[in-house]
Amino acid sequence: MILSIESSCDDSSIALTEIATSKLLFHIKISQENTHSAYGGVVPEIASRLHAQALPQILAQTKAFLGGSFQALKAIAVTTEPGLSITLIEGLMMAKALALSLNLPLIGVNHLKGHIYSLFINQPKAIFPLSVLLISGGHTLIIQAQSPTQMRIIAKSMDDSFGESFDKVSKMLSLGYPGGPIIEKYASLCPPNQAAPFPLPLKHSQELAFSFSGLKNAVRLAILKAQENGVDTTQEAFIASICAGFQQRACEHLIKNITQYLQANKTHAHSIKHLCIVGGGSANMYLRAKLKTLCDSFGCELLLAPLEFCSDNAAMIGRAALEKYHNKDFTHPQDLQASPKSGASEFLP
Numbered sequence: 623m624i625l626s627i628e629s630s631c632d633d634s635s636i637a638l639t640e641i642a643t644s645k646l647l648f649h650i651k652i653s654q655e656n657t658h659s660a661y662g663g664v665v666p667e668i669a670s671r672l673h674a675q676a677l678p679q680i681l682a683q684t685k686a687f688l689g690g691s692f693q694a695l696k697a698i699a700v701t702t703e704p705g706l707s708i709t710l711i712e713g714l715m716m717a718k719a720l721a722l723s724l725n726l727p728l729i730g731v732n733h734l735k736g737h738i739y740s741l742f743i744n745q746p747k748a749i750f751p752l753s754v755l756l757i758s759g760g761h762t763l764i765i766q767a768q769s770p771t772q773m774r775i776i777a778k779s780m781d782d783s784f785g786e787s788f789d790k791v792s793k794m795l796s797l798g799y800p801g802g803p804i805i806e807k808y809a810s811l812c813p814p815n816q817a818a819p820f821p822l823p824l825k826h827s828q829e830l831a832f833s834f835s836g837l838k839n840a841v842r843l844a845i846l847k848a849q850e851n852g853v854d855t856t857q858e859a860f861i862a863s864i865c866a867g868f869q870q871r872a873c874e875h876l877i878k879n880i881t882q883y884l885q886a887n888k889t890h891a892h893s894i895k896h897l898c899i900v901g902g903g904s905a906n907m908y909l910r911a912k913l914k915t916l917c918d919s920f921g922c923e924l925l926l927a928p929l930e931f932c933s934d935n936a937a938m939i940g941r942a943a944l945e946k947y948h949n950k951d952f953t954h955p956q957d958l959q960a961s962p963k964s965g966a967s968e969f970l971p
Protein backbone atom coordinates (compact mmCIF):
# COMPACT_ATOMS: atom_id res chain seq x y z
CA MET A 623 0.00 0.00 0.00
CA ILE A 624 0.95 3.67 -0.42
CA LEU A 625 1.04 6.08 2.50
CA SER A 626 0.20 9.61 1.31
CA ILE A 627 0.58 12.96 3.07
CA GLU A 628 -1.15 16.30 2.37
CA SER A 629 -0.18 19.61 4.02
CA SER A 630 -0.39 22.21 1.22
CA CYS A 631 -2.68 24.60 3.12
CA ASP A 632 -4.74 24.20 6.30
CA ASP A 633 -5.51 20.47 6.39
CA SER A 634 -3.10 17.88 7.80
CA SER A 635 -4.03 14.55 6.29
CA ILE A 636 -2.66 11.02 5.84
CA ALA A 637 -4.15 8.15 3.83
CA LEU A 638 -3.37 4.53 2.97
CA THR A 639 -4.27 3.30 -0.52
CA GLU A 640 -4.12 -0.33 -1.61
CA ILE A 641 -2.01 -0.68 -4.75
CA ALA A 642 -3.73 -3.66 -6.41
CA THR A 643 -7.31 -2.36 -6.03
CA SER A 644 -6.97 1.45 -5.57
CA LYS A 645 -9.03 0.97 -2.41
CA LEU A 646 -8.79 3.63 0.25
CA LEU A 647 -7.93 1.65 3.38
CA PHE A 648 -7.50 4.47 5.86
CA HIS A 649 -7.92 8.23 5.86
CA ILE A 650 -7.47 10.79 8.58
CA LYS A 651 -7.55 14.57 8.48
CA ILE A 652 -7.17 17.35 11.02
CA SER A 653 -8.52 20.66 9.74
CA GLN A 654 -7.28 23.98 11.12
CA GLU A 655 -10.38 25.90 10.00
CA ASN A 656 -11.47 26.86 13.51
CA THR A 657 -8.10 28.45 14.30
CA HIS A 658 -7.90 30.43 11.06
CA SER A 659 -11.56 31.48 11.26
CA ALA A 660 -10.71 34.20 13.77
CA TYR A 661 -8.39 35.81 11.16
CA GLY A 662 -10.80 35.48 8.21
CA GLY A 663 -8.25 33.44 6.25
CA VAL A 664 -5.27 31.11 6.54
CA VAL A 665 -2.27 32.53 8.43
CA PRO A 666 0.71 30.59 6.94
CA GLU A 667 2.91 30.79 10.05
CA ILE A 668 0.16 29.40 12.28
CA ALA A 669 -0.74 26.79 9.66
CA SER A 670 2.85 25.56 9.54
CA ARG A 671 3.05 25.25 13.33
CA LEU A 672 -0.25 23.37 13.50
CA HIS A 673 0.95 20.91 10.81
CA ALA A 674 4.08 20.28 12.89
CA GLN A 675 1.79 19.27 15.78
CA ALA A 676 -0.88 17.39 13.82
CA LEU A 677 1.19 15.35 11.36
CA PRO A 678 3.04 13.27 14.00
CA GLN A 679 -0.31 12.67 15.78
CA ILE A 680 -2.05 11.36 12.68
CA LEU A 681 1.02 9.36 11.66
CA ALA A 682 0.85 7.61 15.05
CA GLN A 683 -2.84 6.86 14.41
CA THR A 684 -1.98 5.51 10.95
CA LYS A 685 0.69 3.28 12.45
CA ALA A 686 -1.77 2.02 15.07
CA PHE A 687 -4.22 1.16 12.25
CA LEU A 688 -1.41 -0.85 10.64
CA GLY A 689 -0.93 -2.85 13.84
CA GLY A 690 2.13 -0.90 14.91
CA SER A 691 4.30 -1.58 11.86
CA PHE A 692 4.95 0.15 8.54
CA GLN A 693 6.04 -3.13 6.96
CA ALA A 694 3.08 -3.30 4.54
CA LEU A 695 4.05 0.02 2.91
CA LYS A 696 5.46 0.00 -0.62
CA ALA A 697 5.86 3.76 -1.20
CA ILE A 698 5.45 7.20 0.39
CA ALA A 699 3.63 9.97 -1.49
CA VAL A 700 3.42 13.65 -0.65
CA THR A 701 2.02 16.89 -2.08
CA THR A 702 4.89 19.00 -3.43
CA GLU A 703 3.10 21.81 -5.32
CA PRO A 704 1.31 24.21 -5.40
CA GLY A 705 0.57 25.47 -1.90
CA LEU A 706 2.09 27.45 0.96
CA SER A 707 5.84 26.79 1.09
CA ILE A 708 6.09 26.62 4.87
CA THR A 709 3.21 24.14 5.12
CA LEU A 710 4.25 22.00 2.13
CA ILE A 711 7.64 21.58 3.78
CA GLU A 712 6.09 20.04 6.91
CA GLY A 713 4.59 17.19 4.88
CA LEU A 714 7.68 16.90 2.71
CA MET A 715 10.01 16.49 5.70
CA MET A 716 7.85 13.75 7.15
CA ALA A 717 7.64 11.98 3.77
CA LYS A 718 11.41 12.16 3.26
CA ALA A 719 12.10 10.87 6.77
CA LEU A 720 9.72 7.93 6.24
CA ALA A 721 11.13 7.10 2.78
CA LEU A 722 14.71 7.21 4.04
CA SER A 723 14.17 5.30 7.27
CA LEU A 724 11.94 2.62 5.70
CA ASN A 725 13.95 2.50 2.47
CA LEU A 726 10.85 3.11 0.33
CA PRO A 727 10.41 4.97 -2.96
CA LEU A 728 9.15 8.55 -2.70
CA ILE A 729 6.48 10.03 -4.99
CA GLY A 730 5.86 13.78 -5.37
CA VAL A 731 2.27 14.65 -6.24
CA ASN A 732 0.90 17.84 -7.77
CA HIS A 733 -1.99 19.03 -5.58
CA LEU A 734 -4.14 20.03 -8.58
CA LYS A 735 -3.73 16.57 -10.08
CA GLY A 736 -4.65 15.23 -6.67
CA HIS A 737 -7.97 17.11 -6.85
CA ILE A 738 -8.64 15.55 -10.27
CA TYR A 739 -7.99 12.09 -8.83
CA SER A 740 -10.46 12.76 -5.99
CA LEU A 741 -12.97 11.48 -8.58
CA PHE A 742 -11.30 8.08 -8.70
CA ILE A 743 -10.73 7.31 -5.02
CA ASN A 744 -11.71 3.64 -4.52
CA GLN A 745 -11.97 3.19 -8.30
CA PRO A 746 -9.47 0.97 -10.08
CA LYS A 747 -9.56 2.91 -13.36
CA ALA A 748 -9.48 6.64 -14.00
CA ILE A 749 -11.52 7.94 -16.97
CA PHE A 750 -9.73 9.90 -19.72
CA PRO A 751 -10.11 12.18 -21.62
CA LEU A 752 -11.73 14.46 -19.09
CA SER A 753 -12.70 18.11 -19.00
CA VAL A 754 -12.18 19.48 -15.52
CA LEU A 755 -13.46 22.56 -13.74
CA LEU A 756 -11.13 22.93 -10.75
CA ILE A 757 -12.42 25.43 -8.20
CA SER A 758 -10.46 25.69 -4.98
CA GLY A 759 -9.17 28.34 -2.63
CA GLY A 760 -6.09 28.87 -4.78
CA HIS A 761 -7.27 28.15 -8.34
CA THR A 762 -10.09 28.47 -10.83
CA LEU A 763 -9.18 26.46 -13.90
CA ILE A 764 -10.63 24.61 -16.85
CA ILE A 765 -8.26 21.73 -17.55
CA GLN A 766 -8.31 19.46 -20.57
CA ALA A 767 -6.94 16.14 -19.31
CA GLN A 768 -6.14 13.83 -22.20
CA SER A 769 -4.36 11.24 -20.07
CA PRO A 770 -2.73 11.07 -16.60
CA THR A 771 0.36 12.75 -18.02
CA GLN A 772 -1.13 15.09 -20.65
CA MET A 773 -3.04 17.89 -18.99
CA ARG A 774 -3.50 21.36 -20.40
CA ILE A 775 -4.89 24.50 -18.77
CA ILE A 776 -7.59 25.99 -21.04
CA ALA A 777 -8.77 28.84 -18.81
CA LYS A 778 -7.71 30.41 -15.52
CA SER A 779 -8.59 33.30 -13.25
CA MET A 780 -7.09 36.70 -13.93
CA ASP A 781 -7.28 37.60 -10.23
CA ASP A 782 -8.97 35.95 -7.21
CA SER A 783 -10.08 32.34 -7.31
CA PHE A 784 -13.68 31.15 -6.89
CA GLY A 785 -13.16 29.84 -3.32
CA GLU A 786 -11.06 32.83 -2.34
CA SER A 787 -13.86 35.22 -3.35
CA PHE A 788 -16.28 33.32 -1.05
CA ASP A 789 -13.70 33.57 1.74
CA LYS A 790 -13.28 37.33 1.20
CA VAL A 791 -17.01 38.07 1.07
CA SER A 792 -17.45 36.04 4.25
CA LYS A 793 -14.70 38.09 5.88
CA MET A 794 -16.39 41.38 4.82
CA LEU A 795 -19.55 40.20 6.57
CA SER A 796 -17.54 38.92 9.59
CA LEU A 797 -18.94 35.41 9.08
CA GLY A 798 -15.72 33.40 9.47
CA TYR A 799 -13.54 31.05 7.41
CA PRO A 800 -13.85 29.11 5.15
CA GLY A 801 -16.42 31.30 3.47
CA GLY A 802 -17.80 28.77 0.96
CA PRO A 803 -20.08 26.71 3.21
CA ILE A 804 -21.07 29.77 5.28
CA ILE A 805 -22.07 31.86 2.24
CA GLU A 806 -23.92 28.87 0.76
CA LYS A 807 -25.90 28.41 3.99
CA TYR A 808 -26.92 32.08 4.21
CA ALA A 809 -27.77 32.19 0.51
CA SER A 810 -30.20 29.32 1.03
CA LEU A 811 -32.08 31.45 3.59
CA CYS A 812 -32.76 34.22 1.05
CA PRO A 813 -36.33 34.23 -0.33
CA PRO A 814 -36.63 34.12 -4.15
CA ASN A 815 -36.25 37.59 -5.73
CA GLN A 816 -34.63 39.05 -2.62
CA ALA A 817 -31.03 38.42 -3.76
CA ALA A 818 -28.91 41.59 -3.97
CA PRO A 819 -28.18 42.60 -7.60
CA PHE A 820 -24.52 42.37 -8.64
CA PRO A 821 -22.86 42.64 -12.06
CA LEU A 822 -21.88 39.48 -13.92
CA PRO A 823 -18.05 39.30 -14.18
CA LEU A 824 -16.60 39.74 -17.71
CA LYS A 825 -20.14 40.06 -19.03
CA HIS A 826 -19.21 41.11 -22.56
CA SER A 827 -15.99 39.14 -22.88
CA GLN A 828 -15.76 36.34 -25.43
CA GLU A 829 -12.53 35.13 -23.86
CA LEU A 830 -12.46 31.92 -21.82
CA ALA A 831 -11.23 33.38 -18.52
CA PHE A 832 -12.36 33.96 -14.96
CA SER A 833 -12.36 37.04 -12.76
CA PHE A 834 -13.85 37.44 -9.29
CA SER A 835 -12.25 40.62 -7.94
CA GLY A 836 -14.77 42.99 -9.61
CA LEU A 837 -17.68 41.04 -8.13
CA LYS A 838 -15.98 41.00 -4.72
CA ASN A 839 -15.53 44.76 -4.95
CA ALA A 840 -19.19 45.26 -5.89
CA VAL A 841 -20.15 43.32 -2.74
CA ARG A 842 -17.82 45.49 -0.66
CA LEU A 843 -19.41 48.67 -2.04
CA ALA A 844 -22.96 47.35 -1.46
CA ILE A 845 -22.14 46.65 2.20
CA LEU A 846 -20.57 50.11 2.60
CA LYS A 847 -23.56 51.81 0.99
CA ALA A 848 -25.99 49.92 3.21
CA GLN A 849 -23.99 50.97 6.29
CA GLU A 850 -24.08 54.61 5.14
CA ASN A 851 -27.84 54.31 4.77
CA GLY A 852 -28.18 53.08 8.33
CA VAL A 853 -28.98 49.45 7.43
CA ASP A 854 -28.09 46.91 10.12
CA THR A 855 -25.61 44.84 8.09
CA THR A 856 -25.44 42.16 10.79
CA GLN A 857 -29.11 41.32 10.27
CA GLU A 858 -29.75 37.83 8.87
CA ALA A 859 -32.03 39.07 6.05
CA PHE A 860 -29.36 41.51 4.81
CA ILE A 861 -26.56 38.92 4.99
CA ALA A 862 -28.73 36.33 3.21
CA SER A 863 -29.53 38.76 0.41
CA ILE A 864 -25.85 39.66 -0.15
CA CYS A 865 -24.75 36.01 0.01
CA ALA A 866 -27.46 34.88 -2.42
CA GLY A 867 -26.71 37.68 -4.92
CA PHE A 868 -22.97 37.03 -4.76
CA GLN A 869 -23.27 33.24 -5.03
CA GLN A 870 -25.65 33.52 -7.99
CA ARG A 871 -23.30 35.76 -9.95
CA ALA A 872 -20.12 33.83 -9.07
CA CYS A 873 -21.77 30.58 -10.20
CA GLU A 874 -23.34 32.20 -13.29
CA HIS A 875 -19.85 33.33 -14.28
CA LEU A 876 -18.56 29.74 -14.06
CA ILE A 877 -21.60 28.46 -16.00
CA LYS A 878 -21.11 31.04 -18.77
CA ASN A 879 -17.49 29.96 -19.26
CA ILE A 880 -18.30 26.25 -19.15
CA THR A 881 -21.18 26.72 -21.63
CA GLN A 882 -18.80 28.53 -23.97
CA TYR A 883 -16.23 25.73 -23.55
CA LEU A 884 -18.76 22.95 -24.21
CA GLN A 885 -20.11 24.83 -27.22
CA ALA A 886 -16.64 25.42 -28.68
CA ASN A 887 -15.92 21.69 -28.42
CA LYS A 888 -19.16 20.53 -29.98
CA THR A 889 -19.22 19.52 -33.60
CA HIS A 890 -21.59 17.05 -35.27
CA ALA A 891 -18.96 14.31 -34.85
CA HIS A 892 -17.53 15.15 -31.45
CA SER A 893 -18.56 16.55 -28.09
CA ILE A 894 -17.25 16.58 -24.52
CA LYS A 895 -18.38 13.32 -22.89
CA HIS A 896 -17.31 13.89 -19.28
CA LEU A 897 -17.18 17.12 -17.34
CA CYS A 898 -16.02 17.00 -13.77
CA ILE A 899 -15.85 19.60 -11.02
CA VAL A 900 -13.28 19.18 -8.31
CA GLY A 901 -11.80 21.24 -5.46
CA GLY A 902 -13.36 22.75 -2.34
CA GLY A 903 -15.85 24.85 -4.36
CA SER A 904 -17.31 21.72 -5.97
CA ALA A 905 -19.08 21.01 -2.68
CA ASN A 906 -21.46 23.89 -3.47
CA MET A 907 -24.94 22.37 -3.99
CA TYR A 908 -26.35 25.41 -5.82
CA LEU A 909 -23.50 25.15 -8.35
CA ARG A 910 -23.81 21.36 -8.63
CA ALA A 911 -27.50 21.68 -9.56
CA LYS A 912 -26.81 24.37 -12.21
CA LEU A 913 -23.98 22.38 -13.76
CA LYS A 914 -26.08 19.21 -13.83
CA THR A 915 -28.77 21.02 -15.85
CA LEU A 916 -26.11 22.40 -18.18
CA CYS A 917 -24.43 19.01 -18.69
CA ASP A 918 -27.79 17.33 -19.36
CA SER A 919 -28.50 19.88 -22.08
CA PHE A 920 -25.17 18.99 -23.75
CA GLY A 921 -25.59 15.22 -23.25
CA CYS A 922 -22.44 15.23 -21.16
CA GLU A 923 -21.91 13.27 -17.95
CA LEU A 924 -21.16 15.31 -14.84
CA LEU A 925 -18.61 13.64 -12.56
CA LEU A 926 -18.32 14.71 -8.93
CA ALA A 927 -16.23 13.50 -6.02
CA PRO A 928 -17.97 12.51 -2.77
CA LEU A 929 -18.45 15.63 -0.64
CA GLU A 930 -15.85 14.51 1.94
CA PHE A 931 -13.14 14.47 -0.76
CA CYS A 932 -13.91 17.86 -2.39
CA SER A 933 -11.73 19.79 0.05
CA ASP A 934 -8.06 18.98 0.65
CA ASN A 935 -7.28 15.44 1.73
CA ALA A 936 -4.53 12.82 1.47
CA ALA A 937 -6.83 10.19 -0.08
CA MET A 938 -6.78 12.03 -3.44
CA ILE A 939 -2.98 12.39 -3.18
CA GLY A 940 -2.65 8.63 -2.64
CA ARG A 941 -4.93 7.88 -5.60
CA ALA A 942 -2.94 10.22 -7.88
CA ALA A 943 0.32 8.67 -6.61
CA LEU A 944 -0.84 5.21 -7.78
CA GLU A 945 -0.41 6.25 -11.43
CA LYS A 946 3.16 7.35 -10.71
CA TYR A 947 3.84 4.20 -8.70
CA HIS A 948 2.88 1.96 -11.64
CA ASN A 949 5.21 4.00 -13.89
CA LYS A 950 8.01 3.86 -11.28
CA ASP A 951 8.03 7.65 -11.36
CA PHE A 952 9.96 8.11 -8.09
CA THR A 953 12.14 10.96 -6.82
CA HIS A 954 15.14 10.63 -4.54
CA PRO A 955 14.53 12.35 -1.16
CA GLN A 956 17.51 14.61 -1.87
CA ASP A 957 15.86 15.90 -5.03
CA LEU A 958 12.23 16.28 -3.97
CA GLN A 959 11.40 19.96 -3.51
CA ALA A 960 8.34 21.98 -2.58
CA SER A 961 7.32 24.35 -5.41
CA PRO A 962 4.79 26.64 -3.78
CA LYS A 963 3.71 28.77 -6.72
CA SER A 964 4.00 26.90 -9.96
CA GLY A 965 1.73 23.92 -10.21
CA ALA A 966 1.75 24.63 -13.91
CA SER A 967 4.76 22.47 -14.79
CA GLU A 968 2.55 19.39 -15.03
CA PHE A 969 -0.05 21.16 -17.16
CA LEU A 970 1.94 22.09 -20.23
CA PRO A 971 0.39 22.02 -23.69
Ligand code: KG4
Nearest residue numbers: 758759760785800801802902903906933934
Ligand atom coordinates in the same frame (compact mmCIF):
# COMPACT_ATOMS: atom_id res chain seq x y z
O1 KG4 B 1 -9.68 22.58 -2.42
P1 KG4 B 1 -9.67 23.31 -1.13
O2 KG4 B 1 -10.03 22.55 0.13
O3 KG4 B 1 -8.28 23.98 -0.84
C1 KG4 B 1 -7.45 24.51 -1.86
O4 KG4 B 1 -6.80 23.71 -2.56
O5 KG4 B 1 -7.46 25.76 -1.96
O6 KG4 B 1 -10.65 24.54 -1.31
C2 KG4 B 1 -10.93 25.42 -0.27
C3 KG4 B 1 -11.83 26.52 -0.82
C4 KG4 B 1 -12.09 27.62 0.19
O7 KG4 B 1 -11.85 28.86 -0.44
C5 KG4 B 1 -13.56 27.44 0.52
O8 KG4 B 1 -14.24 28.64 0.88
C6 KG4 B 1 -14.11 26.86 -0.76
O9 KG4 B 1 -13.11 25.97 -1.19
N1 KG4 B 1 -15.38 26.15 -0.54
C7 KG4 B 1 -16.54 26.50 -1.11
C8 KG4 B 1 -17.52 25.63 -0.56
N2 KG4 B 1 -16.90 24.77 0.31
C9 KG4 B 1 -15.57 25.12 0.31
N3 KG4 B 1 -16.83 27.47 -1.99
C10 KG4 B 1 -18.14 27.60 -2.35
N4 KG4 B 1 -19.13 26.82 -1.87
C11 KG4 B 1 -18.88 25.84 -0.98
N5 KG4 B 1 -19.86 25.08 -0.49
Ligand code: ZN
Nearest residue numbers: 733758933934
Ligand atom coordinates in the same frame (compact mmCIF):
# COMPACT_ATOMS: atom_id res chain seq x y z
ZN1 ZN C 1 -6.87 21.93 -2.70
